Every structure is written in C-alpha cells, then in structure tokens.
Amino acid sequence: MSEIITIERMGYGAEAVGHLASGKTVFVEGGAPGDVASIDVVEEKPSFARARIGKIEQPGAARVAPKWAEPAALGAAPWQHLAYDAQLEAKRANVVAALSRTGGFGERADELVASCLPSKRQWGYRNKIELGAQWDAKGTFNLGFHQEGDPNVQQALACPLAHDAIAKAPKALRGALRFLQGSDDLGIFRVGVRTSVRTRETEVALWTRPSGFPRAAAAKMLKSSLKATSVVRVIADPGKARKIKGLEVLDGKGIWTEQLCGARYVAHAPSFFQVNTAQAEKLVEQAVLALGGSIGDAGPAGLDGMLVADLYAGCGTFGVALARAGADVIAVESAASSVRDLRRNADENSVDIDVIGGDAARELPQLGGLDALVVDPPRAGLADGVPADIAAARPSRVVYVSCNPATWARDVRRFEDVGYRLERVQPVDLFPQTYHVELVSCFVRC
Numbered sequence: 001m002s003e004i005i006t007i008e009r010m011g012y013g014a015e016a017v018g019h020l021a022s023g024k025t026v027f028v029e030g031g032a033p034g035d036v037a038s039i040d041v042v043e044e045k046p047s048f049a050r051a052r053i054g055k056i057e058q059p060g061a062a063r064v065a066p067k068w069a070e071p072a073a074l075g076a077a078p079w080q081h082l083a084y085d086a087q088l089e090a091k092r093a094n095v096v097a098a099l100s101r102t103g104g105f106g107e108r109a110d111e112l113v114a115s116c117l118p119s120k121r122q123w124g125y126r127n128k129i130e131l132g133a134q135w136d137a138k139g140t141f142n143l144g145f146h147q148e149g150d151p152n153v154q155q156a157l158a159c160p161l162a163h164d165a166i167a168k169a170p171k172a173l174r175g176a177l178r179f180l181q182g183s184d185d186l187g188i189f190r191v192g193v194r195t196s197v198r199t200r201e202t203e204v205a206l207w208t209r210p211s212g213f214p215r216a217a218a219a220k221m222l223k224s225s226l227k228a229t230s231v232v233r234v235i236a237d238p239g240k241a242r243k244i245k246g247l248e249v250l251d252g253k254g255i256w257t258e259q260l261c262g263a264r265y266v267a268h269a270p271s272f273f274q275v276n277t278a279q280a281e282k283l284v285e286q287a288v289l290a291l292g293g294s295i296g297d298a299g300p301a302g303l304d305g306m307l308v309a310d311l312y313a314g315c316g317t318f319g320v321a322l323a324r325a326g327a328d329v330i331a332v333e334s335a336a337s338s339v340r341d342l343r344r345n346a347d348e349n350s351v352d353i354d355v356i357g358g359d360a361a362r363e364l365p366q367l368g369g370l371d372a373l374v375v376d377p378p379r380a381g382l383a384d385g386v387p388a389d390i391a392a393a394r395p396s397r398v399v400y401v402s403c404n405p406a407t408w409a410r411d412v413r414r415f416e417d418v419g420y421r422l423e424r425v426q427p428v429d430l431f432p433q434t435y436h437v438e439l440v441s442c443f444v445r446c
C-alpha cells in the first residue's frame with residue numbers, strides 16, 4: 001500500500017514519524033521532518049504502521065545529502081540525512097517528550113530541558129570502533145557492524161564516525177585477520193579499537209573464545225596494520241562479555257590512556273570508557289557545576305569537603321573529577337576491570353577515592369548519609385528501589401546522567417515521588433548522526 005504523506009518529526013530511533021490518511025501513526029525509515037514523500041507501508045499493526053520511502057516528492061528543509069554511502073551507515077549513522085541543527089533539535093524534542101509523557105511533566109517539560117550541547121566534531125568524533133566477527137556459510141571471515149535486531153554483521157570499509165587514526169580500521173583489520181587466520185577459526189568474535197587524539201595511543205583488542213592462539217603472529221600483524229601502541233587479547237565467551245576469563249598483552253603497553261578534563265585515565269579493553277572524549281568533558285563539567293562546583297584553568301574545583309557518591313562509576317570519569325574538585329568521593333562500580341582501572345586512575349591523578357567493587361543498588365544502603373550523589377547507570381536505568389534508597393541517604397543534590405531518555409523519565413517520576421525536584425536537564429550530543437542522546441539532570445531535595 002502506498003500513499004503520500006508529510007513527515008512530521010524524528011522518533012526516538014532510526015525512523016521518522018508521520019500519519020497515514022487514516023490517522024494511524026507511521027514510522028518511516030529514511031524520512032526527514034518536512035519531507036513530502038510517497039511511502040510504501042511494509043508492516044501494519046492495530047495502532048501503528050511502518051513504511052519505507054518510495055519517492056521523495058519534495059525534500060524537507062532539514063534534509064541533507066548523506067556522507068557515508070555504505071549500507072552499514074543505516075545502522076551506525078541513521079540520522080546522517082538530517083542537517084546537524086535539526087539533529088540537535090530532534091534530540092532535545094525526544095527528551096522533552098519522554099519527560100512530558102513518561103515523566104508525567106506535561107507542558108512543564110519544555111521549560112526544564114535546555115538546548116542540546118553540540119559536538120564540535122560532527123564526524124570523526126568516536127575514540128572507539130567495535131566490530132563483530134563472523135564466518136559466513138562460504139567459509140569467509142567477515143568483520144563489520146552489528147545492526148539492531150540483525151544477527152549478521154554488516155561489512156564496511158570504514159567508519160567515518162571515528163577519529164581519522166582508526167576510521168579505516170574495518171577494512172584494515174578485516175584484511176589482517178583474514179591473512180592471519182587463513183581457513184582456521186581462531187575463535188575471534190569481536191574486535192575493539194580505541195584511539196586518542198590527545199595521548200596518540202591506539203589499542204586493538206581481539207575478543208576470542210578460550211583456545212590456542214598464534215600470539216606473536218597476531219601481534220605483529222595488528223601492530224603494523226594500525227600503528228597500534230597496544231595489542232591485547234580478551235578471552236571470553238561470545239554473549240558473556242562481562243565474564244572475562246583472561247587478558248593477554250600481545251604487544252605494547254596492554255592499556256589505552258586518554259586525557260579528560262586535564263586528568264589522565266587508563267582503560268583496559270573490557271572497561272567502559274565514554275566514546276566521545278570532548279563531549280564527555282561537557283558531561284563532567286555539567287555534573288560539577290550542578291553540584292555547585294566550578295571549572296577553572298586548573299580543572300574542576302569548589303567541592304571541598306563534600307561527601308559525594310559516584311554510582312556506576314566506570315573508570316572514574318566523574319569520580320576523579322569530583323575528587324579533584326575537593327570532594328570526598330565514594331565510587332561504586334560492578335565490572336572488575338573498571339574497578340581496577342578506577343583505583344589506578346585515582347592514584348595516577350593523586351586523589352583519594354573510596355572504591356567499592358559491587359552492585360550499586362546493593363551497596364547504596366550501606367553508604368550512610370551523603371551530601372550529594374552522581375548516578376550514571378546503563379541504558380536500563382535505575383533498579384526499582386534505588387531512588388528511595390538514594391532519598392534515604394538524604395543528599396541535597398542528585399545528578400543523574402543518562403543515555404536513555406525513556407528509562408530516565410521513568411526514574412524522574414520515582415525521584416519526584418520520594419521528595420526530589422527536577423531542577424534542570426542538559427542534553428549533550430555525544431553521538432552525532434545517530435538518535436542517541438546523553439543528558440545530565442539535576443535534582444534538589446525538597
């Protein structure tokens with residue numbers, strides 16, 4: 001079934017949103033706000049439909065020519081056909097919509113959400129590329145991007161979202177690993193590459209199942225193909241990336257380092273680290289400011305003597321900055337690799353952090369009274385009882401950093417129910433050309 005519609009807005013996802021003549025909401029792959037397009041409906045459900053663009057009759061004002069022509073861009077850069085200003089507006093609108101509907105803020109949501117802070121680099125901003133590895137039915141080794149809902153990897157020659165030093169890694173690594181393996185399956189199921197424009201370090205991490213492995217040959221080949229300063233092998237089972245069975249240094253330092261807000265951070269391959277360093281600095285700055293601190297030439301300051309918990313702390317992106325600002329920091333993180341890196345990052349930046357390895361929800365009730373708290377959970381947001389446990393610690397301020405407006409808006413409701421008022425929401429664009437948006441929100445105790 002085809003019909004001509006006008007695209008209204010971007011959804012929270014790859015698709016744009018419009019309405020069929022029947023009034024039904026339709027999600028349109030490849031649509032841009034303002035497009036008048038002939039669409040082909042590919043799926044119809046009782047309350048919504050999905051469609052593809054047949055022909056654009058008249059392009060919307062926000063539409064631009066996509067830069068990345070490979071099919072992998074559909075999954076990795078699904079908003080690249082939108083002008084950057086329109087991307088920022090759409091991201092803010094998605095945060096407002098989540099707060100309004102899921103958070104129950106109605107029209108008040110619009111007043112609380114600031115404009116989305118733009119990324120200086122709209123391409124070439126990622127410090128990390130993560131590629132899935134697979135053997136196909138013909139016995140060919142493939143390396144590419146995972147697309148949501150598709151078990152197969154999508155091959156690509158390059159990733160223009162990544163810094164120049166690693167943008168061509170998909171092709172280079174595919175060639176190197178095909179040569180290394182020949183027709184032998186070495187159990188590689190994922191390859192991660194991290195680079196820093198600040199420290200000039202590049203690390204290649206091969207994720208493999210436990211088995212024999214030609215360490216020296218792999219080290220030589222990977223080091224030369226990307227001028228890597230570190231080559232490591234992470235031993236784990238596919239689908240169980242959190243259960244690391246071993247980490248072998250094949251060449252170089254065995255770690256990757258990055259500089260952020262004037263501090264130096266070490267991150268081992270299995271540890272979480274923000275993928276857009278320059279924008280992560282804005283997250284940190286926003287968090288420090290929200291707690292009443294300041295950012296000066298010498299770094300974060302002005303939180304002297306405050307007792308602050310940093311939950312879901314990773315390698316210490318927030319915790320180290322808060323401690324440098326003078327706060328007494330208790331950090332909780334569950335992944336063993338990140339916990340070790342966090343301890344080392346505190347030492348290397350000459351700050352004391354009380355690092356607790358464990359589940360944030362479980363540890364929180366033992367922390368006692370707090371002056372303030374920063375939480376930065378994974379996409380699923382906070383476990384049910386966490387806002388109430390936070391309220392029991394009676395912090396005067398809570399900073400909630402989120403990468404998922406839907407779960408965040410649900411949690412906002414919970415915070416308001418336990419006596420915290422949402423004061424301000426600052427979306428920050430860490431992921432240009434995609435629908436993803438990060439936000440820093442601040443709550444005060446009523």
Ligand SMILES: C[S@@+](CC[C@H](N)C(=O)[O-])C[C@H]1O[C@@H](n2cnc3c(N)ncnc32)[C@H](O)[C@@H]1O
Pocket residue numbers: 272273274311312313314315316317318332333334335338358359360361376377378
């Ligand atoms: C979105 S990352 C944020 C990390 C850090 N705040 C940063 O900005 O780099 C979420 C972190 O939470 C950790 N994590 C996941 N579940 C957890 C849990 N139940 N308790 C504590 N940490 C957890 C992950 O290992 C990851 O490091």
